[in-house]
Amino acid sequence: MAFFSSSVRNVSPRAVREIRTRGLWLVNADLTEIRRDGGSIGFSWIYRYRSRTRVFPDRRFVSSF
Amino acid sequence: MPRITRTTFALLCIIFIGIALRAVDLGFPDVSTDEAQFVLGASAAHPPLGMALFRFGILLGGPVIIVARAVSAILGVLTLVVMYFIALHLRNRQTALLVAAVAAVVPSHILFSRLAYLAVPLTLAWLAALLLFLLARRDGRPVFILLLFLCSVSATFVKAQGLVFPLLLLLGRIIEKRRLAFRDPVTIVLALSLIPILFFVVTHPGLPATLFLYGGNMFGLSHASGRMMALLQTWWPLLLLFFPFLLISIPMIRLMPWPAVLLLLTGPAIALLLGPDHPYYATDLVCWALPVALLLGYFPAAARHGVMIALTVNAFLILTPRAVSVTPWTYSLVQTPGYWNAHADTLNTLMMNETLVIALGATGHHVRWYLMPEVLVGNDMDLTRRNGMFLLLDKAAMERIPGATVVYEDERLIVAKR
Numbered sequence: 497m498a499f500f501s502s503s504v505r506n507v508s509p510r511a512v513r514e515i516r517t518r519g520l521w522l523v524n525a526d527l528t529e530i531r532r533d534g535g536s537i538g539f540s541w542i543y544r545y546r547s548r549t550r551v552f553p554d555r556r557f558v559s560s561f
Numbered sequence: 562m563p564r565i566t567r568t569t570f571a572l573l574c575i576i577f578i579g580i581a582l583r584a585v586d587l588g589f590p591d592v593s594t595d596e597a598q599f600v601l602g603a604s605a606a607h608p609p610l611g612m613a614l615f616r617f618g619i620l621l622g623g624p625v626i627i628v629a630r631a632v633s634a635i636l637g638v639l640t641l642v643v644m645y646f647i648a649l650h651l652r653n654r655q656t657a658l659l660v661a662a663v664a665a666v667v668p669s670h671i672l673f674s675r676l677a678y679l680a681v682p683l684t685l686a687w688l689a690a691l692l693l694f695l696l697a698r699r700d701g702r703p704v705f706i707l708l709l710f711l712c713s714v715s716a717t718f719v720k721a722q723g724l725v726f727p728l729l730l731l732l733g734r735i736i737e738k739r740r741l742a743f744r745d746p747v748t749i750v751l752a753l754s755l756i757p758i759l760f761f762v763v764t765h766p767g768l769p770a771t772l773f774l775y776g777g778n779m780f781g782l783s784h785a786s787g788r789m790m791a792l793l794q795t796w797w798p799l800l801l802l803f804f805p806f807l808l809i810s811i812p813m814i815r816l817m818p819w820p821a822v823l824l825l826l827t828g829p830a831i832a833l834l835l836g837p838d839h840p841y842y843a844t845d846l847v848c849w850a851l852p853v854a855l856l857l858g859y860f861p862a863a864a865r866h867g868v869m870i871a872l873t874v875n876a877f878l879i880l881t882p883r884a885v886s887v888t889p890w891t892y893s894l895v896q897t898p899g900y901w902n903a904h905a906d907t908l909n910t911l912m913m914n915e916t917l918v919i920a921l922g923a924t925g926h927h928v929r930w931y932l933m934p935e936v937l938v939g940n941d942m943d944l945t946r947r948n949g950m951f952l953l954l955d956k957a958a959m960e961r962i963p964g965a966t967v968v969y970e971d972e973r974l975i976v977a978k979r
Contacts, residue, residue: 516940516941516942517941519919519937519938519941520937520938521926521929523598523603523606523926526765546601546603546929547601547929547932547933547935547936552935
């Protein structure tokens with residue numbers, strides 16, 4: 497529902513860009529929460545990388561704007 | 562036991578050829594970027610059921626692509642069975658057999674039954690939902706209504722656009738029953754079947770995010786003529802002779818019940834809106850075996866047999882088994898051996914001691930499937946202080962890693978170390 501907010505939509509491309517600058521695959525980054533705290537917006541992610549033979553441990557991080 | 566006539570035997574032979582064509586060369590094409598996403602079970606753009614089917618196959622048979630593609634092939638064959646029962650419900654046993662035979666040799670469905678895409682599972686789920694809707698609509702037996710619910714839920718969880726057909730069925734049923742719709746078990750069950758996916762979308766923001774933010778430019782009706790041309794250019798090499806028969810069978814849809822017509826139109830409409838140049842949207846054209854078979858029913862027997870032979874040869878030419886030959890009509894994907902199947906072992910030997918590799922250039926998900934170390938996509942990364950192994954799918958990217966040494970190079974890529 498957060499995507500109905502124009503402020504969230506405005507900063508979303510930056511959140512996506514941040515994932516790319518980390519070298520992560522967008523499809524492996526699960527957006528779990530969008531939190532608005534005062535003027536800032538935080539995107540919580542779980543990064544799950546899996547290769548053909550191995551499941552790598554989950555990594556959690558937050559992109560704040 | 563019914564006597565097997567020569568016609569029945571011929572149709573059974575065509576069905577057998579169609580099944581065999583779905584089962585050959587499963588390991589031949591390189592794993593595509595889409596397949597890798599689905600088989601690795603990591604696509605934020607789709608709900609989990611379709612991917613889970615492939616993961617389940619791999620869990621049973623091991624992490625090889627043939628296993629995941631075999632899941633698709635089995636579901637492809639099941640699709641023929643469901644189409645048989647739909648036609649049996651609408652007409653009779655002979656027409657049902659003809660529908661199954663036409664469906665068996667639809668080249669686009671054969672191709673994607675050999676690949677681990679979500680297109681075949683979705684088509685099967687939609688067809689099963691159609692069959693159960695028709696059965697439930699006829700006599701309203703609770704078992705059909707329950708199975709309709711399960712099929713409809715399954716369709717919505719196979720692929721993001723899976724909810725389109727159940728939603729259309731629901732709207733059609735409301736129009737059909739008007740005021741009585743709110744007391745109609747079929748309407749109620751269809752409405753209830755859409756609730757789980759709504760909860761899933763709400764609790765998994767990645768899915769709407771993918772739809773609205775990352776891929777927003779896929780959708781719409783802009784450049785309608787361009788989209789139509791792209792659709793024709795994509796479908797033609799995949800269908801060849803089946804395509805004109807599909808077109809001339811269009812008047813036959815007036816003989817079909819509205820739920821079947823909705824399904825026939827859903828596939829092409831989705832292809833036009835979401836990606837006319839994506840060949841996988843041609844998979845659900847298998848549903849058009851229904852009007853094509855109805856059309857063939859009007860042909861004299863000799864002409865009908867001739868067309869069936871021609872359609873079978875058509876499928877065989879487009880998707881000839883590699884052991885037989887490659888024809889000028891062979892679909893591009895299965896014409897020549899892929900790069901990655903041939904080179905993955907060499908690359909993995911080079912990267913044996915690496916835990917992380919940074920890829921530069923057009924990096925598809927297939928790279929994750931083929932390479933053993935974790936792969937980062939370096940195109941937007943600051944590489945100034947990054948050392949280690951680099952996979953350069955764009956050779957010009959060497960200038961981004963000054964001081965790196967080339968440890969491997971071929972016609973496609975460079976492996977460098979810094």
